[in-house]
Amino acid sequence: MRRAVVLALVGLAVGGAGPARADPGLAFDVDGRTVVVTAEQLAATADVPETTYVVDGVAQPLRGTSVRAALALAGVDPDAISAVTASAGLALLQLTGPDVAAVPPFAEGPALVWVDAEGRTALLRPASASGRAAQVIRSAPNAPLSATVEGATAAEVAIITNVERAEVGERVALMAQSSAEDASYTWDFGDGTTARGEHVEHRFRRPGRYRVTVTAAGAGASRPVVIIVDEPQRRTVLRSRQAGANDGSADGPVATPGSPDQSGTAPVATPKAKPASQRRRRAKAGADRAEARPPARDPNAVAGTVLADAAAAPAPAASRSRPATRAASAADGFTVPPVVLVAAGAVALGGAGAWWQRRRSP
Numbered sequence: 001m002r003r004a005v006v007l008a009l010v011g012l013a014v015g016g017a018g019p020a021r022a023d024p025g026l027a028f029d030v031d032g033r034t035v036v037v038t039a040e041q042l043a044a045t046a047d048v049p050e051t052t053y054v055v056d057g058v059a060q061p062l063r064g065t066s067v068r069a070a071l072a073l074a075g076v077d078p079d080a081i082s083a084v085t086a087s088a089g090l091a092l093l094q095l096t097g098p099d100v101a102a103v104p105p106f107a108e109g110p111a112l113v114w115v116d117a118e119g120r121t122a123l124l125r126p127a128s129a130s131g132r133a134a135q136v137i138r139s140a141p142n143a144p145l146s147a148t149v150e151g152a153t154a155a156e157v158a159i160i161t162n163v164e165r166a167e168v169g170e171r172v173a174l175m176a177q178s179s180a181e182d183a184s185y186t187w188d189f190g191d192g193t194t195a196r197g198e199h200v201e202h203r204f205r206r207p208g209r210y211r212v213t214v215t216a217a218g219a220g221a222s223r224p225v226v227i228i229v230d231e232p233q234r235r236t237v238l239r240s241r242q243a244g245a246n247d248g249s250a251d252g253p254v255a256t257p258g259s260p261d262q263s264g265t266a267p268v269a270t271p272k273a274k275p276a277s278q279r280r281r282r283a284k285a286g287a288d289r290a291e292a293r294p295p296a297r298d299p300n301a302v303a304g305t306v307l308a309d310a311a312a313a314p315a316p317a318a319s320r321s322r323p324a325t326r327a328a329s330a331a332d333g334f335t336v337p338p339v340v341l342v343a344a345g346a347v348a349l350g351g352a353g354a355w356w357q358r359r360r361s362p
Contacts, residue, residue: 024115026123027144028074030154035074036144039115041221044188045069051109054127055134064114067123068100075154075180075220078102082151086123086137093137095125097151108134113145121145155180157222159214165228171201172227176214183216190224204229 024039042065050063068078079102084095095111104110106126113123119142127134139145158177166172176185176198187195189202190210204210204227211224 023144024119024121024139024142025144026070026074026113026121027146028071028076029146029148030074030076030152033154035076035154035220037070037073037221039121041073042070042113042115045073045215046114048110048112051112053108053112053124053134055124055136057133062112062114062124064112066100066104067095067111067113068102070113071100071149072217073215073221074149075157075216076149076152077155080152081149084147084149086145086147088137088139088145091137093123093125093135099125123147155183155216155220157214157216157220159212159222159225161225161227163227165230166204167230167232168205168207169203169232171203173199173201174212174214174225175199176216176222178216180216186215186217188213188215207231 025042026037028035028037046063046065047069048062048064048066050061052059053062054060055062067084071078071081071084078100079097081097081100083097084100086093086095098105099111104126106128108126111123111125113121115121116138121139121144123137123145125135137145156179160175160177161173163172174187176187178185185196185198187197187200187202189195189204189212191204191206191208193202195202202212207229210227210229212227213221213224215221
């Protein structure tokens with residue numbers, strides 16, 4: 001039985017530990033826990049269109065994600081914070097609660113975060129009406145920018161599912177859970193499609209490995225749940241072929257009554273092949289019966305015995321029925337009945353006596 005997969009976290013939190021990989025993004029420290037918002041999440045949630053900001057006295061068109069949206073991705077209520085302090089090396093940049101308000105207090109636009117072409121995460125605090133110049137802080141290339149959140153706690157977001165593997169076209173049921181009240185959920189299934197709602201069902205159209213996440217408004221994003229999708233398996237056909245290979249029968253599936261084949265029609269049931277052991281037992285029994293039978297009679301052989309054999313053999317029992325006569329054949333050789341021999345001897349003796357009398361008579 002597939003074990004239930006319940007992954008809950010604060011954004012992508014790992015309690016008391018830093019980010020698992022040195023990738024661009026924001027690593028928020030919330031109540032002693034590190035919550036990482038990746039560059040992919042920032043790009044997917046970008047809510048600031050191309051806007052001209054004055055940076056180092058030069059007007060530059062920039063676009064990215066507002067710091068307010070980035071805090072929401074981390075599961076932090078932006079309206080509850082007192083300050084966000086970003087640090088990179090010896091540089092510090094601080095944003096207060098009003099700096100991340102729903103209505104930006106800056107004429108140029110909201111506080112902004114983005115990842116530049118060199119893989120550095122940059123955070124910008126626009127110039128204020130009081131004449132304070134815009135501030136920018138950047139991380140090292142391909143590394144997250146660290147920031148500490150004060151005055152707020154992060155909400156927990158979880159994905160609950162009992163599916164780790166699925167087939168193409170199979171329904172996968174997912175449920176979102178969050179400690180935030182009345183949160184609305186947005187799903188990203190990792191295959192380019194999204195959905196909304198606390199309970200969703202999704203069908204993956206291609207095999208692959210998909211990272212599914214859910215984002216709760218005002219609570220943040222969940223840790224990804226990995227679902228492996230395989231090609232559809234023809235279980236009945238595979239079992240039939242395996243059975244055929246085991247008992248030595250012909251290849252191909254054995255149709256079962258009432259089960260449709262690939263064309264959609266019901267196949268005709270075929271008898272199940274007997275196991276090899278049963279066939280071997282029957283073959284051995286047949287061989288034993290063949291050995292027990294008397295040898296087949298040769299139709300060309302002549303019945304009877306020669307005189308020598310007849311003399312040595314015991315006299316046969318008298319029988320009322322006369323033996324069937326048959327025509328003599330060349331295969332009998334020189335076998336002659338005794339009566340004929342006696343008669344021939346008598347004739348020979350009589351002829352010899354007559355010849356002898358003729359010679360002695362004058």
